[in-house]
Amino acid sequence: AQKITQTQPGMFVQEKEAVTLDCTYDTSDPSYGLFWYKQPSSGEMIFLIYQGSYDQQNATEGRYSLNFQKARKSANLVISASQLGDSAMYFCAMKMNAGNMLTFGGGTRLMVKP
């Protein structure tokens, strides 16, 4: 069975600095997709970025980039120039080839300090 691990329960970052949120995964399937979602205190889940297992380039979306290291099975999220509004829970998730469902990690709470 696939598994997603986020080892950082909580992190602080100074406003305007960059921060990396860790995510490791475990699967024997060669085809999979990796996602990052943001969950503000209001509760909704906001999609941030996607990386396919066969993608050659690391995904980027504005201030978000995904540091994909396939051999290490890691898919870390990098947020550049942190803003106060980035304070939220962040979840890494994986989708397998066999279905559309996402398996989520336990999340990392990011707190941005002014």
Added chain:
Amino acid sequence: DGGITQSPKYLFRKEGQNVTLSCEQNLNHDAMYWYRQDPGQGLRLIYYSQIVNDFQKGDIAEGYSVSREKKESFPLTVTSAQKNPTAFYLCASSTYETGAGANVLTFGAGSRLTVL
């Protein structure tokens, strides 16, 4: 605007009562999902449906039931058999694609259920 509507946002229930959470989407998505989130934890899949009149159990289906009579609607019933139902429930939908492509799940705002 297209999106997913979950209701109610907050719900209180006495032990032994069934309760139904509503989820409606106007995104024309084929697939719909229910996730449960406990405080400080990630999301766990309860049920999912890839097409009308068909659904499958997720990782924690015991004590829950669903129906998918219409493409737009995927209600979740939390039954009295669910031993610890107090949680945050999130509904999501997506296009249905085989493979591990980027069919992103769109989530509703969630329903918070508290059992008294």
